[in-house]
Ligand SMILES: NC(=O)c1ccc[n+]([C@@H]2O[C@H](COP(=O)([O-])OP(=O)(O)OC[C@H]3O[C@@H](n4cnc5c(N)ncnc54)[C@H](O)[C@@H]3O)[C@@H](O)[C@H]2O)c1
């Protein structure tokens with residue numbers, strides 16, 4: 001097992017290679033409540049420690065304040081007080097909701113995660129951002145608060161549908177592109193092993209992703225500067241997600257190729273690196289194009305911003321493994337959409 005620490009508002013230990021079976025070792029003896037979703041419950045509840053359990057539905061539509069209310073109602077019924085401990089066992093949706101519910105219940109109780117999807121192990125459960133959606137606004141209600149621990153059990157990934165592995169790989173490639181050239185080369189050489197969840201390869205990719213993300217979060221927990229680099233590919237991705245049913249990791253892939261083309265246009269990455277990025281995304285079976293009409297994408301990017309905010313912090317690649325944040329006008333981004341999509 002490997003441990004990486006995040007020192008935010010509290011110290012958070014990310015435990016890579018730890019097992020669900022050992023979860024109990026990280027929990028207090030009482031006042032613990034488990035939050036999970038139907039799918040994870042069916043597959044793994046026989047391995048859960050013996051504590052009360054709240055089982056949520058699945059999908060982005062349940063990531064809202066009424067689900068938080070439901071959890072809070074259960075906690076009150078169970079007589080949980082300030083010494084309570086909430087443990088989320090699931091993907092990004094379960095972790096985002098659990099972290100938020102724990103943060104607001106009685107002004108905040110301790111919590112931890114068992115992260116069960118590739119996307120949540122490499123991204124969602126790392127970094128202390130918790131929250132839910134409101135109307136059509138994603139993650140608009142939330143807070144920064146670190147979980148005490150995050151268990152990343154590689155064995156649990158074996159039951160994931162291939163589509164979820166591909167989506168997680170989108171964020172893994174993002175980490176390599178913004179921060180680690182040798183990791184990018186490693187994925188180029190092992191993309192098939194990654195998709196088939198070869199133990200050694202996937203463990204290494206989860207470890208390096210968490211190392212990159214936690215390194216950035218340790219420098220800039222509240223996203224004032226450096227942490228914005230993690231938004232590479234996400235400006236377009238969010239616009240695609242607004243107008244389609246494409247999954248986040250897939251939308252990020254399309255957004256990363258777009259941002260790479262813009263980087264190439266500004267003379268940062270060369271043509272060869274641009275083709276390497278496109279080839280790798282293709283090999284990982286991630287989409288590099290979108291069917292969403294350019295006018296809808298432009299409208300979504302415009303609407304995403306606050307009324308008086310005319311600029312976007314757009315993340316460009318200087319090289320494979322090196323990112324730079326550039327403040328650009330929304331009109332400029334719209335012109336790139338016309339040019340590159
Ligand atoms: N907080 C952050 O910093 C952050 C970062 C990135 C993404 N997110 C959020 O994460 C969410 C997406 O997370 P996700 O991709 O993990 O989605 P998810 O939680 O919906 O999980 C995907 C699917 O896999 C199922 N599943 C989970 N674990 C499984 C397992 N081991 N075996 C079989 N099936 C399993 C789930 O039931 C679900 O159907 C989004 O809401 C996104 O906003 C948050």
Ligand SMILES: [Zn+2]
Nearest residue numbers: 171234248252
């Ligand atoms: Zn993302």
